[in-house]
Amino acid sequence: MEYKDTLLMPQTDFPMRGNLPKREPDVQAKWADMNIYEKVQERTKDRPLFVLHDGPPYANGDIHMGHALNKVLKDFIVRYKSMSGYNAPYVPGWDTHGLPIEQALTNKGVKRKEMTIAEFRKLCEEYAYEQVDRQRQQFLRLGVRGDWWNPYITLKPEYEAQQIKVFGDMAKKGYIYKGLKPVYWSPTSESALAEAEIEYKDKKSPSIYVAFDVKDGKGVLEGDEKFVIWTTTPWTIPANLGISIHPELDYSVVKAGGAKYIIASALLESVANTIGWENPEVVRTLKGSEMEYVVAKHPLYGRDSLVMLGEHVTTDAGTGCVHTAPGHGEDDFIVGQKYGLDVLCPVDDKGCMTKEAPGFEGLFYEEANKPIGQKLEEVGALLKLSFITHSYPHDWRTKKPIIFRATAQWFASIAAFRGELLQAVEETKWVPAWGETRLYNMVRDRGDWCISRQRAWGVPIPVFYAENDEAIITDETIQHVAALFREHGSNVWFQREAKDLLPEGFTHPGSPNGRFRKETDIMDVWFDSGSSHQAVLEERDDLQRPADLYLEGSDQYRGWFNSSLSTAVAVTGKAPYKGVLSHGFVLDGEGRKMSKSIGNVVVPQKIMDQLGGDILRLWVASVDYQSDVRISNDILKQVAEVYRKIRNTFRFLLGNLFDFKPSQHAVSVQQLREVDRYMLVKLNNLINKVKGAYETYDFAGMYHALHNFCTIDLSAFYLDFAKDILYIEGTDNSDRRAIQTVLYEVLVALTKLVSPVLPHTADEVWEYVPEVSEESVQLTDMPEAVEVANAEGLQSKWDAFLSLRDDVLKALEEARNAKIIGKSLNASITLYPTKEMHALLASIQEDVKQLFIVSGFQVAGTIEEAPAEAHKYEHTAVIVKQAEGETCERCWTVSTEVGQDNEHPTLCLRCATVVKENYVK
Numbered sequence: 001m002e003y004k005d006t007l008l009m010p011q012t013d014f015p016m017r018g019n020l021p022k023r024e025p026d027v028q029a030k031w032a033d034m035n036i037y038e039k040v041q042e043r044t045k046d047r048p049l050f051v052l053h054d055g056p057p058y059a060n061g062d063i064h065m066g067h068a069l070n071k072v073l074k075d076f077i078v079r080y081k082s083m084s085g086y087n088a089p090y091v092p093g094w095d096t097h098g099l100p101i102e103q104a105l106t107n108k109g110v111k112r113k114e115m116t117i118a119e120f121r122k123l124c125e126e127y128a129y130e131q132v133d134r135q136r137q138q139f140l141r142l143g144v145r146g147d148w149w150n151p152y153i154t155l156k157p158e159y160e161a162q163q164i165k166v167f168g169d170m171a172k173k174g175y176i177y178k179g180l181k182p183v184y185w186s187p188t189s190e191s192a193l194a195e196a197e198i199e200y201k202d203k204k205s206p207s208i209y210v211a212f213d214v215k216d217g218k219g220v221l222e223g224d225e226k227f228v229i230w231t232t233t234p235w236t237i238p239a240n241l242g243i244s245i246h247p248e249l250d251y252s253v254v255k256a257g258g259a260k261y262i263i264a265s266a267l268l269e270s271v272a273n274t275i276g277w278e279n280p281e282v283v284r285t286l287k288g289s290e291m292e293y294v295v296a297k298h299p300l301y302g303r304d305s306l307v308m309l310g311e312h313v314t315t316d317a318g319t320g321c322v323h324t325a326p327g328h329g330e331d332d333f334i335v336g337q338k339y340g341l342d343v344l345c346p347v348d349d350k351g352c353m354t355k356e357a358p359g360f361e362g363l364f365y366e367e368a369n370k371p372i373g374q375k376l377e378e379v380g381a382l383l384k385l386s387f388i389t390h391s392y393p394h395d396w397r398t399k400k401p402i403i404f405r406a407t408a409q410w411f412a413s414i415a416a417f418r419g420e421l422l423q424a425v426e427e428t429k430w431v432p433a434w435g436e437t438r439l440y441n442m443v444r445d446r447g448d449w450c451i452s453r454q455r456a457w458g459v460p461i462p463v464f465y466a467e468n469d470e471a472i473i474t475d476e477t478i479q480h481v482a483a484l485f486r487e488h489g490s491n492v493w494f495q496r497e498a499k500d501l502l503p504e505g506f507t508h509p510g511s512p513n514g515r516f517r518k519e520t521d522i523m524d525v526w527f528d529s530g531s532s533h534q535a536v537l538e539e540r541d542d543l544q545r546p547a548d549l550y551l552e553g554s555d556q557y558r559g560w561f562n563s564s565l566s567t568a569v570a571v572t573g574k575a576p577y578k579g580v581l582s583h584g585f586v587l588d589g590e591g592r593k594m595s596k597s598i599g600n601v602v603v604p605q606k607i608m609d610q611l612g613g614d615i616l617r618l619w620v621a622s623v624d625y626q627s628d629v630r631i632s633n634d635i636l637k638q639v640a641e642v643y644r645k646i647r648n649t650f651r652f653l654l655g656n657l658f659d660f661k662p663s664q665h666a667v668s669v670q671q672l673r674e675v676d677r678y679m680l681v682k683l684n685n686l687i688n689k690v691k692g693a694y695e696t697y698d699f700a701g702m703y704h705a706l707h708n709f710c711t712i713d714l715s716a717f718y719l720d721f722a723k724d725i726l727y728i729e730g731t732d733n734s735d736r737r738a739i740q741t742v743l744y745e746v747l748v749a750l751t752k753l754v755s756p757v758l759p760h761t762a763d764e765v766w767e768y769v770p771e772v773s774e775e776s777v778q779l780t781d782m783p784e785a786v787e788v789a790n791a792e793g794l795q796s797k798w799d800a801f802l803s804l805r806d807d808v809l810k811a812l813e814e815a816r817n818a819k820i821i822g823k824s825l826n827a828s829i830t831l832y833p834t835k836e837m838h839a840l841l842a843s844i845q846e847d848v849k850q851l852f853i854v855s856g857f858q859v860a861g862t863i864e865e866a867p868a869e870a871h872k873y874e875h876t877a878v879i880v881k882q883a884e885g886e887t888c889e890r891c892w893t894v895s896t897e898v899g900q901d902n903e904h905p906t907l908c909l910r911c912a913t914v915v916k917e918n919y920v921k
Contacts, residue, residue, distance in 0.1 A: 003911075012768060053533070143613045169570070206386075211383055212227040236323070242306040247289035255281040306341065417570060677789075811829070825855050833877075837875050
């Protein structure tokens with residue numbers, strides 16, 4: 001007889017190697033065939049809704065690691081919620097308007113000016129849908145479960161129609177108005193430009209230092225000082241309305257050449273050298289914040305120039321006192337809005353000075369530099385003139401320099417409902433908690449929102465103009481345009497004349513002749529995505545507003561979190577979300593930003609092709625995603641090792657349940673041995689910990705809990721000693737069936753617990769789990785803790801035993817290193833435990849030597865009575881010796897009983913009995 005054939009060794013077809021790149025697409029094909037998303041939704045349809053609202057990625061190019069991190073985090077949450085008492089739909093979305101798509105078509109050779117706007121927009125739409133399809137496949141490859149074939153897309157007619165309603169509701173409440181804002185302007189193209197339409201080239205410019213006399217020192221200054229500003233655009237001096245200083249910087253009042261000048265202390269030396277001051281004397285120093293609201297005098301026109309505080313002021317160059325012309329710079333505009341300045345822009349579409357720049361009217365802006373400099377010198381305000389060559393923005397089409405110039409734009413007034421916005425921020429749950437402060441401060445300090453863009457590819461601003469130029473935005477026109485967009489899409493705006501876009505028979509007192517024109521600007525793309533609470537959460541029957549959660553990168557405090565809040569509070573008075581969760585950026589292994597030029601870009605598709613989607617997902621679970629996270633080949637190798645440990649745990653569990661049918665063989669909890677019940681207590685702890693981690697979005701906590709359970713509780717203890725019972729005893733041995741009962745409970749619970757993170761692997765395991773009726777683990781709920789009597793007492797007792805066991809393992813390791821023993825089964829141990837451990841060992845009914853995996857075991861006395869040769873540890877002293885007897889051919893224990901059974905002389909009595917009872921007919 002071959003005794004190895006009598007061992008009940010593990011048997012399973014569940015493969016040891018994951019081979020995920022090849023196996024996962026097969027799993028996904030199965031999901032598609034069974035319509036897994038629809039089945040999950042059908043199963044949970046009567047449960048309370050939990051809505052995680054997807055922030056739309058931009059439909060252009062392949063997904064990057066930031067996309068992968070974001071979508072996988074969302075998938076963890078949605079999958080968990082659908083397994084824990086909720087109906088958790090997931091409707092993915094895409095942002096599809098804006099300049100990058102226009103640019104992509106231009107790069108492909110599309111000649112925009114040779115076609116109508118409507119024709120060009122049609123090409124943009126086709127390109128956007130191609131990109132949506134491309135990204136959808138990549139998100140599906142990640143294993144993200146959702147309503148992928150019915151997503152929301154911002155260019156869809158029903159979306160655009162709802163966006164028009166949001167605009168109309170805001171206009172009705174008086175939040176929409178037209179005003180001036182500086183934008184990139186190309187005098188040669190006579191057009192506003194987007195940032196992507198500019199390029200930087202070197203340009204020679206005049207560099208001037210100009211003195212502004214103090215007019216009103218507000219009790220802080222004496223009144224005879226002069227602020228010194230520096231600029232490389234003298235032509236903007238006629239537009240000056242203020243001087244910006246930094247609140248935290250130190251400023252020096254300096255005596256030089258018989259006058260007193262104010263400049264940033266840190267720049268005194270460089271300014272003095274440039275202007276040529278000899279031995280400047282610092283009269284006093286004060287903080288920028290002390291000089292707020294001081295009034296200076298414009299050197300050419302004598303009007304007030306207000307001193308303001310601005311965070312944009314630096315000491316990188318200049319004087320620390322920044323010439324501020326709100327009509328000619330974004331920072332200037334923002335600080336000017338904060339302080340209530342006008343938006344003065346004395347330059348026309350062609351770049352020529354207007355009558356608002358007396359003395360220079362009609363001059364092209366660059367030609368005005370010289371006479372402006374001469375006039376400043378004439379009035380004694382020019383301290384220094386030189387020329388510098390610097391990098392300067394140019395129109396990428398005409399290759400000519402551009403300017404910042406205020407033009408008429410549409411705005412949403414944030415100031416009008418700022419209080420409601422701030423209250424909505426406070427009523428939202430923020431994770432991490434600092435998100436509340438961040439968005440609160442942004443809203444508190446935010447200027448009005450410019451929502452218009454001079455582009456072709458976007459949702460038109462639904463405004464008509466009467467013959468007298470009065471803007472027309474009424475309930476009637478908004479509803480009519482929204483209905484048109486729902487039926488035809490927003491392209492209809494560019495295909496029809498204004499009169500054909502208005503309701504039939506529409507009249508207006510400002511158009512006595514019945515003539516109208518339409519706005520040609522489109523809406524900012526942030527208004528598009530920011531309207532999704534209306535266009536998606538309200539539009540779709542399977543969702544609700546407010547959403548339970550928005551989850552995006554930390555850059556979206558300035559972006560989608562902000563724009564969504566603004567439109568939702570404007571329309572509904574409430575935030576569109578109950579909670580907001582943010583994550584950091586993905587960096588390389590050294591903590592650097594990923595860059596094609598550095599060559600450190602990690603591509604999700606490549607990881608999935610080499611390691612598999614579940615490895616990438618497990619990496620997401622392993623990191624502290626609320627901060628910036630790192631990824632590299634070495635990091636992924638470590639994650640892959642953890643995956644292998646989890647997979648091998650599943651394989652061991654399945655392999656040892658090959659002959660176990662729960663309905664026939666399961667042992668009741670009350671009949672289990674203590675050690676088995678202890679493992680159920682440990683499993684209960686894991687279930688509660690992991691579910692708690694999912695609830696608080698602590699995925700790293702869940703990852704470490706699962707890993708520790710597999711490696712410490714199972715592999716290093718329970719499964720380690722259980723082999724002696726599982727393999728050696730007869731099929732229906734009560735201890736064996738008890739252990740199998742525990743293994744089954746562990747298997748089912750673990751599969752469910754890892755399912756949100758490792759969905760491919762969990763579904764693969766599920767196919768091999770005995771007696772489960774559901775065709776996918778995704779169609780089950782999270783495990784519940786098994787009721788175990790005296791759980792706290794059991795845990796306390798057996799945790800103490802494991803502490804004692806750790807001492808024994810140390811002793812065995814030392815004996816192994818000293819060549820006293822080989823394997824632990826070669827050993828016989830004598831313990832001299834503490835009194836507490838003495839009592840503990842006496843209370844254990846299980847075979848203690850089996851728990852220690854040794855062949856001999858005895859307790860000889862207390863730790864105080866231990867002989868000198870015993871190794872002393874915290875809980876016991878230990879003597880390790882070679883066990884006496886022969887090694888059993890079947891179980892490998894060393895025993896003096898080997899040879900006592902004449903029929904099986906190479907076996908111990910235990911094995912001989914098992915063989916006779918189970919294998920000898």
